[in-house]
Amino acid sequence: MSENEKQKNHKLVIVVGSVREGRFGPVVASWVAEQARVHGGFDVEVVDLGDVEIPLSLPAESPKYAGDSYPRPAGMAPLTSSLEEADAFVLVTPEYNHSYPAALKAAIDWHFTQWTAKPVAFVSYGGAAGGRHAVLHLENVLTELHAVTIRDGLAFPNYFTAWEDGQPLDPQAPGYAKTLLDQLAWWAAALSTAREASPYPA
Numbered sequence: 001m002s003e004n005e006k007q008k009n010h011k012l013v014i015v016v017g018s019v020r021e022g023r024f025g026p027v028v029a030s031w032v033a034e035q036a037r038v039h040g041g042f043d044v045e046v047v048d049l050g051d052v053e054i055p056l057s058l059p060a061e062s063p064k065y066a067g068d069s070y071p072r073p074a075g076m077a078p079l080t081s082s083l084e085e086a087d088a089f090v091l092v093t094p095e096y097n098h099s100y101p102a103a104l105k106a107a108i109d110w111h112f113t114q115w116t117a118k119p120v121a122f123v124s125y126g127g128a129a130g131g132r133h134a135v136l137h138l139e140n141v142l143t144e145l146h147a148v149t150i151r152d153g154l155a156f157p158n159y160f161t162a163w164e165d166g167q168p169l170d171p172q173a174p175g176y177a178k179t180l181l182d183q184l185a186w187w188a189a190a191l192s193t194a195r196e197a198s199p200y201p202a
């Protein structure tokens, strides 16, 4: 790793994956962003899918091959640039019917190269399973996009009793977040160096 690479803060995009009225997602995402700022290894941006125009109907062509000419709606442009500029992602997801929200799937499907050869970590929440079914599905999907998924995630079971005043009650949660962010930072540096050295053969 070069000296420049060591000094550079990579861009972390934290995605709020739920857009439901009365959702809890932004609370979790704010806490993750706070942990990432304390960690210090990233420039942090929170992207809320609730603020983005994400139609379910996709264009005829594939975003994998269309490149910049892919006809995305104007209201999606800020999301696309954030994903494009990101060196690493944290997807914050609840569990809906043993999977993740449709808005998050649509946001993923409108893009392709923006995910490729970049690391993705997961923070989930829900009932007894803490969103783990959602994360298992996301891991499969992100692999198809040539993203690298991070093993150590955070899951918050029964979040409605496990959080107070915007913070998880588990005193170990910040430590788990640090482990996740350390792994994400390692991959962000490694993959950003690799992308600069040569195009990923997707």
Ligand SMILES: Cc1cc2nc3c(=O)[nH]c(=O)nc-3n(C[C@H](O)[C@H](O)[C@H](O)COP(=O)(O)O)c2cc1C
Pocket: 018, 019, 020, 022, 023, 024, 025, 026, 094, 095, 096, 097, 098, 099, 125, 126, 127, 128, 129, 130, 131
């Ligand atoms: C359509 C729907 C399906 C759900 N299915 C599950 C589920 O399968 N497992 C689970 O643990 N929680 C489930 N829940 C509960 C959610 O985890 C909980 O409502 C959570 O707050 C959703 O995140 P949000 O508030 O950010 O939308 C479901 C909620 C909704 C709205």
